[in-house]
Amino acid sequence: MFKEQNAVMSTYNRFPISIVKGEGSYVWDQNGIKYLDYTAGIGTCNLGHRPVTVESALQEQLSKLWHCSNLYTIPHQEQLAEKLTANSIFDQVFFCNSGAEANEAAIKLARRYAQKVKQTNQYEIVTFKQSFHGRTLATLYATGQEKIQDGFAPRTPGFRYLPYNDFDALDQLVQEETCAVMLELVQGEGGVNPADQAWLDQLVKLCKANDLLIIVDEVQTGMGRTGTLFAYEQYRIDPDIVTLAKGLGSGFPVGALLANNKVAQAFTPGSHGSTFGGNPLAMTAGSATLEQMTSSSFFPELSKNIEYLWLELQTVCKQFKQVKGLRGKGYLIGIEVEGQAVDYVHRAREEHQLLILVAGPKVIRLLPPLTTTKLEIDQFINTIKTIFAD
Numbered sequence: 001m002f003k004e005q006n007a008v009m010s011t012y013n014r015f016p017i018s019i020v021k022g023e024g025s026y027v028w029d030q031n032g033i034k035y036l037d038y039t040a041g042i043g044t045c046n047l048g049h050r051p052v053t054v055e056s057a058l059q060e061q062l063s064k065l066w067h068c069s070n071l072y073t074i075p076h077q078e079q080l081a082e083k084l085t086a087n088s089i090f091d092q093v094f095f096c097n098s099g100a101e102a103n104e105a106a107i108k109l110a111r112r113y114a115q116k117v118k119q120t121n122q123y124e125i126v127t128f129k130q131s132f133h134g135r136t137l138a139t140l141y142a143t144g145q146e147k148i149q150d151g152f153a154p155r156t157p158g159f160r161y162l163p164y165n166d167f168d169a170l171d172q173l174v175q176e177e178t179c180a181v182m183l184e185l186v187q188g189e190g191g192v193n194p195a196d197q198a199w200l201d202q203l204v205k206l207c208k209a210n211d212l213l214i215i216v217d218e219v220q221t222g223m224g225r226t227g228t229l230f231a232y233e234q235y236r237i238d239p240d241i242v243t244l245a246k247g248l249g250s251g252f253p254v255g256a257l258l259a260n261n262k263v264a265q266a267f268t269p270g271s272h273g274s275t276f277g278g279n280p281l282a283m284t285a286g287s288a289t290l291e292q293m294t295s296s297s298f299f300p301e302l303s304k305n306i307e308y309l310w311l312e313l314q315t316v317c318k319q320f321k322q323v324k325g326l327r328g329k330g331y332l333i334g335i336e337v338e339g340q341a342v343d344y345v346h347r348a349r350e351e352h353q354l355l356i357l358v359a360g361p362k363v364i365r366l367l368p369p370l371t372t373t374k375l376e377i378d379q380f381i382n383t384i385k386t387i388f389a390d
């Protein structure tokens with residue numbers, strides 16, 4: 001029987017296995033049992049485990065320099081920032097270490113833009129119910145879920161929640177102190193809820209008309225997860241700020257804030273910082289990851305596999321009555337089930353060596369590596385059919 005070490009604080013409900021090795025779409029536990037990993041480290045290992053190009057780039061950098069602080073220019077930051085801006089609508093990048101830290105930076109930048117550039121007293125950011133933006137004191141109150149906020153009063157001021165995909169609620173969007181809107185285009189942790197295109201278009205129109213910044217949290221949807229490098233491309237919108245983390249370093253911790261010039265000018269030397277942000281190792285992981293994703297065959301290949309997996313899943317949905325619905329975008333997929341989603345997750349792991357996730361009590365969440373092969377997809381589909389057939 002596995003025992004959690006008492007010296008580690010119990011902030012997680014952990015499954016009773018330890019992962020000791022990973023390669024591609026597979027991981028191995030302490031007993032040498034091999035699992036198909038359709039969690040991809042909760043959407044971080046988008047190129048699978050230890051992608052060769054990222055591993056060799058990191059190994060090379062390991063023998064040169066790990067850290068030097070932001071007192072000096074770091075060419076690795078310039079390289080990754082150039083790659084990110086060349087492949088997006090943005091002009092400038094700030095680097096940090098996690099999704100919450102990227103969203104903190106976005107909140108600070110939006111407020112500072114309102115106060116220093118627009119010269120107003122605006123500070124409020126509208127976010128949405130069922131959203132997830134992180135666990136720091138600002139981002140947990142940006143998050144529209146009470147369970148995340150339980151026991152952490154007093155509330156960090158400056159956030160107001162509206163229901164997601166609700167046209168009527170948009171009437172309340174703009175108030176005197178509002179400076180920005182922050183949202184996920186597919187709510188990940190909150191149940192895999194994609195934004196409705198018509199609702200989003202209406203939201204964007206209101207933001208533009210009232211000079212509110214649009215912050216898109218692409219911590220989970222970014223880095224190819226939904227089938228394009230960024231999800232905003234598919235929705236054909238032009239946010240002012242996008243935040244990234246999870247997939248950016250292929251599992252190496254790194255976060256980023258991308259902004260257009262208009263907004264980025266609000267940060268000046270001394271206004272924001274992060275000791276580890278943009279260190280040479282993290283930047284190397286990010287550059288090697290982006291290099292692979294921007295090769296000409298990457299997204300065409302990915303689109304074919306995404307289409308294949310969705311077609312197979314749609315068949316599964318029709319076949320089994322305990323499946324209530326299928327939603328998401330690309331490889332961020334939610335399967336709504338009858339009964340507790342976590343029961344399926346346990347059975348998949350224990351009886352079929354398949355790792356999957358939940359998003360709320362009723363939804364199974366799949367986050368396959370973007371590099372998963374057609375053969376692995378077949379293996380997954382056969383397994384999920386066996387589980388639903390039991």
Ligand SMILES: *Cc1c(COP(=O)(O)O)cnc(C)c1O
Nearest residue numbers: 098099100132133134188219220
């Ligand atoms: C995971 C996640 C975060 C938080 O990222 P951390 O790296 O855990 O701080 C923020 N927003 C979204 C949409 C996420 O999925």
